[in-house]
Amino acid sequence: MPRLRKVVITGISGRLGRIVARRLHHELEWQIVGLDRRPMPGRPKDIEHHQVDLRSKKARDVFRVGDVDALIHLGVMHDPRARPAELYSWNITGTTKLLEYCQAYKVPKVVLLSSANVYGPRPDNPQFLTEDAPLLAAQRFPQMRDLVEIDHLVSTFLWRAREIETVILRSVHIVGPVHNAPSNYLRIERPPVLLGFDPMVQLIHYQDIAEAIVCALEPGRRGIYNITGPGEVPLSAVLTELRREPLAIPHPLAKPLLSFAFRLGYSSFPVAELDFIRYVCMVDGRRASAELGFRPRYGLRETIHAVDEPA
Secondary structure, eight states: OOOOOEEEEETTTSHHHHHHHHIIIIITOOEEEEEESSOOTTOOTTSEEEEOOTTSHHHHHHHHTOOOOEEEEOOOOOOTTSOHHHHHIIIIIHHHHHHHHHHHTTOSEEEEEEEGGGGOOOTTOOSSBOTTSOOOHHHHOGGGHHHHHHHHHHHHHHHHOTTSEEEEEEEOEEESSSOSHHHHHHTOSSOEEETTOOOEEEEEEHHHHHHHHHHHTSTTOOEEEEEOOSOEEEHHHHHHHTTOOOEEEOHHHHHHHHHHHHHHTSOOOOGGGGGGGTSOOOBOOHHIIIIIOOOOOSOHHHHHHGGGSOO
């Protein structure tokens, strides 16, 4: 009987990690090994889970055993209330260690789920950014520094470790029953908006991201790809479709008001993300369609309403 392909998934305990694991395990019959600092209650017995620090010897031992066919790195920590030094160490050192393990133990495939946000929302952005555009998000949004640096780390690894098929997926805003900034924002009963600003946004269904990862795992796929959903839509139209009543705030008042509310715990919206509801950051996904064969399965209305699906 042939050996099942083995994939290591970081961040497997999160909602998206579980979705990706379920897709690969049940539908495509991969052997799943999860690495996460968090427990994974309710996991299937035949999914292996290691509650470890990515920087630890125990994490290295998972790769040392051998026969790992792929790494899917979803374990980037995004916590606006965490200490920056803690986030930096976990994200940058952890990713560096993972890449070292993959090269040392000859893992043939690495997939990083990055974000199109690394390009940065800016008033001078072109209508659609390609994969060759500079990653400028950290200039205006220091909290994006880690994700930009991780993207750079893995991009360098892609060209340095030519024997490994490395794929970077820069996804537009993932929406669904997941705990990320776009979905959390769209679930707010009265989400803040800025008077005079109504940027076009791109959303993608969480199940479509799992499909993009499956496409990236195919042999011969390597490179950097923007992953887009079913289209573009004004932010106001998204909120109307969800029947949200936005709270319009003049831009000069938004930063101090939201910063104060965030510090007191009345708001879950980090003030540093104001630019994402002010300026455009849209990307061109044609390369992923042509080279990965990825096309979103969910329409725009289905994608928008995924934020209200039960977890």
